[in-house]
Amino acid sequence: MNQCEGHRGRMASRPTEPVTILSLRMLSHSGPEPPPQKAAPPCPPSSEPKTFTVEDAVETIGFGRFHIALFLIMGSTGVVEAMEIMLIAVVSPVIRCEWHLENWQVAFVTTMVFFGYMVSSILFGLLADRYGRWKILLLSFLWGAYFSLLTSFAPSYVWFVFLRTMVGCGVSGHAQGLIIKTEFLPTKYRGYMLPLSQVFWLAGSLLIIGLASVVIPTTGWRWLIRIASIPGIILILAFKFIPESARFNVSTGNTQAALRTLQRIASMNRAVLPEGQLLEPVLEKRGRFADLLDAKYLRTTLQIWVIWLGISFAYYGVILASAELLERDLVCGAKSESQDVHSVDSEGIQSPCYCHLFAPSDYRTMIISTLGEIALNPLNILGINFLGRRLSLSITMGCTALFFLLLNICTSSAGLIGFLFMLRALVAANFNTIYIYTAEVYPTTMRALGMGTSGSLCRIGAMVAPFISQVLMSASFLGALCLFSSVCVVCAVSAFTLPIETKGRALQQIK
Numbered sequence: 264m265n266q267c268e269g270h271r272g273r274m275a276s277r278p279t280e281p282v283t284i285l286s287l288r289m290l291s292h293s294g295p296e297p298p299p300q301k302a303a304p305p306c307p308p309s310s311e312p313k314t315f316t317v318e319d320a321v322e323t324i325g326f327g328r329f330h331i332a333l334f335l336i337m338g339s340t341g342v343v344e345a346m347e348i349m350l351i352a353v354v355s356p357v358i359r360c361e362w363h364l365e366n367w368q369v370a371f372v373t374t375m376v377f378f379g380y381m382v383s384s385i386l387f388g389l390l391a392d393r394y395g396r397w398k399i400l401l402l403s404f405l406w407g408a409y410f411s412l413l414t415s416f417a418p419s420y421v422w423f424v425f426l427r428t429m430v431g432c433g434v435s436g437h438a439q440g441l442i443i444k445t446e447f448l449p450t451k452y453r454g455y456m457l458p459l460s461q462v463f464w465l466a467g468s469l470l471i472i473g474l475a476s477v478v479i480p481t482t483g484w485r486w487l488i489r490i491a492s493i494p495g496i497i498l499i500l501a502f503k504f505i506p507e508s509a510r511f512n513v514s515t516g517n518t519q520a521a522l523r524t525l526q527r528i529a530s531m532n533r534a535v536l537p538e539g540q541l542l543e544p545v546l547e548k549r550g551r552f553a554d555l556l557d558a559k560y561l562r563t564t565l566q567i568w569v570i571w572l573g574i575s576f577a578y579y580g581v582i583l584a585s586a587e588l589l590e591r592d593l594v595c596g597a598k599s600e601s602q603d604v605h606s607v608d609s610e611g612i613q614s615p616c617y618c619h620l621f622a623p624s625d626y627r628t629m630i631i632s633t634l635g636e637i638a639l640n641p642l643n644i645l646g647i648n649f650l651g652r653r654l655s656l657s658i659t660m661g662c663t664a665l666f667f668l669l670l671n672i673c674t675s676s677a678g679l680i681g682f683l684f685m686l687r688a689l690v691a692a693n694f695n696t697i698y699i700y701t702a703e704v705y706p707t708t709m710r711a712l713g714m715g716t717s718g719s720l721c722r723i724g725a726m727v728a729p730f731i732s733q734v735l736m737s738a739s740f741l742g743a744l745c746l747f748s749s750v751c752v753v754c755a756v757s758a759f760t761l762p763i764e765t766k767g768r769a770l771q772q773i774k
Contacts, residue, residue: 313539317509318769320525320536326452327532333447334456336501338463340440343404343495345467347411347434350491351376351427352582353475353629356620357484362420366737370729373583375424379431381722387436388715389552396439396446396711397507401499403436408495415488438714445702446508446710447528450769453703454648458695461640465691467494468633476626510707510770513541554709555716563704564713566757568720570656570697573754576724576731577663578690580747583732584670585632585683631680635687643692647699651766656696657759663689664751667744693754703765710770724750 315323351373359369391399410429417423441460448456471491478487512521522541529536555564621629639659646655666686672678697717705713736743 313537314542315537315539316542317513317521317525320509320529320541321447322449322769323537324525324529324532324534325449327528327534329528329531330448330452330456332531333444333505334459336498336505337440337444338460339494339498339501340400340404340437341460341463342467342470343407343498344434344437345464346471346491346494347407347430348376348579349468349471349582350488352585353472353479353621354484354487357479358420358423360620362423364420366734367730368420370733372424372427373579373729373733374726375428376431377579377722377725379428380435381719381726383432384435384438384715384719384722385712386715387439388712388718391436391439391442391711391715392511392709395507395511396443397502397505399436399711400439400443401502403433403439404495404499404502405433406436407433408492408499409433411488411492411495415485415492435715435718438718439711441698442702442711442714443505443508445699446510446707446770450767453699454766455644457699457702458640458644458647461636461691461695465633465636468636469630470494472626472629472633476621476623479620514707518542551709552712552716555705555713560705562762564716566761567697567701567704567713567717569757570660570754571701571717571721572724573750573757574660574690574693574697574724575721576728576750577667577747577754578694579725579728580732581683581686581690583729584736584743585629585687628676628680628683632683632687635684636691637688638684639688639692640695643695647696648766651764652696652700652703653758653761653764656693656700657755659689659692659696660751660755660758663693664748664755667748667751671741671744700761700765703768703770704763707770 355369355372358364358372362368387399387403407430410426410433414423414426414430417426441457444457444460445453471487474490475487478484478490506524506527507520509521509524512518512524518541525536525541554560643655643659646658650658663686666682666689670679670682670686672682674682701714701717702710731743731746735746
C-alpha cells in the first residue's frame, strides 16, 4: 500500500478529527496562535511511470566524444564519394586519348555515372527506411569498392562506362552517413556540425587531384583508380564503431536496441539518460513514396526537387567546366602548357589525339579552385544558423548565378582562377544547406526516402551538366554560362518560397 492510500485510510477511519482540532484552536485564547499548516497536495488518482523519447535522450545527452567519432567516421564517407565523383574529371583527358573519344563520348561517361546514382538512390532510400541506415551504408560501400576496382581492369570504353555506372549505384548509398549523423546530433549542433562535413568532401577532391598529378604521368590512370579505392575499403572496417540510428530502431519497435545505443552514447559522453522508460510509437507505415506527395509535404517536396536538380547541375557544371577550360583554353585563347599527345594504333601508326593531358599548372589551378569549397564555410554556417536555411540558400544561389555570368569576362589566368574559386565556394555552400534542410524537414518515417529521391532527382541535373560543360560550351561559351545562371535564379526563387523553415526545429518522428 503506497503512502497516499495509507493517508486516505487514516482519514476514512477518523472523519471527525479535523473538526475537533479546529474547535480546540477556536477555544484557546491564552497562547499565541500557531501558524497555519499547509494542506498536503492532493494525491494523484494513479501513479504513471515516467517516459522519454529518443529526441529527449539526444538533447539530454548533448554533444560529446561519441559525436566526434561519429563526425570523423561518417564524415569520411564524403572523402570516398568525392574521390569517386572527381575521378572522372581528372581521368577524362587520358581516356579521351587512349580510346580516341569524341566530346559526347567523354560526357556520356559522367552521365552514366549519375544515371546509376539516380536509379539506385531511390532504391537505397526505400531500403534504408525499412531495414536500417547502417546496413544500406555498408552495402553501398562494399558495392562501390568492388566495382571501382574492376574499373581499373576495363578493356574497352564500353566496359569502362558500364563499370563506372555500377560505381555510381554504390556511391548513391553514401548519403545514409549524413542521415545517421543528423539523427544523432542535438538540435543546436546540427547547423554547425553538418556544414563542417564539407571539409571531408574537400579533402577527397584535393586527394584525387593530387594523386592524379603524380600517378597518371608515371603509372597511368588504372593505378590511380586502384589507389583511390583504398580509403573506401579502410572505412568499411571503421563502420563497426557506429551503431544503427536509435530513431530508426524505435520506429520499427526495436526499443531495446535503441535504448542500448543511447546508453552507450551517454556512457561515452559521460552523461545520463532522462529518467523513466524509453517509449515511442511503432511506425508501421515507413518508406512510402506516397507520403512525400502527401498534402502536408507536396509543395515542399516539389520545390526541394527543383532545388536539388539545379544545385547539382551547377555544381558538376562548374567542376567539368573547370577541366574543359584548362584542357581546351576556351577563355581568351590563352596558350596552355598542356601537352599534345599522340597515340599508336593497332597497326603501329601514330595518330594525333584530339585532347591535351593536364600539365602541372593545370593541376595547381584545379587544386586552388577546389579549395574554394571551404572558403565560404564560416559564412555559410553563420547564415544557416542566423538567417535560416531558406534565406541563406536563396542568397548563395543568387550569387552563384552572378558568378556564372562573370566567368564570361575575358581575364587573365589569375582572374579565371579567382572566378572558379568563388564559384566552387558558392556551389559547395548550396549543397551544404540543401543537405541539412532535406534531412531536417522530413520525419523519421520518410527521411531516408526523402533524401534518396532528392538525391536521385538531382542526378538529372548532373547527367545534363556534362553535355553543357563538355559539348555546348565548345560551341557557345556564353550560351552555356547563361543556361547555368538561369537555372540558379530559378533555384534561388524556389528556396526563398519554401513553406517550412527548419532552423531550430526538432527532428520530427512521424508526419
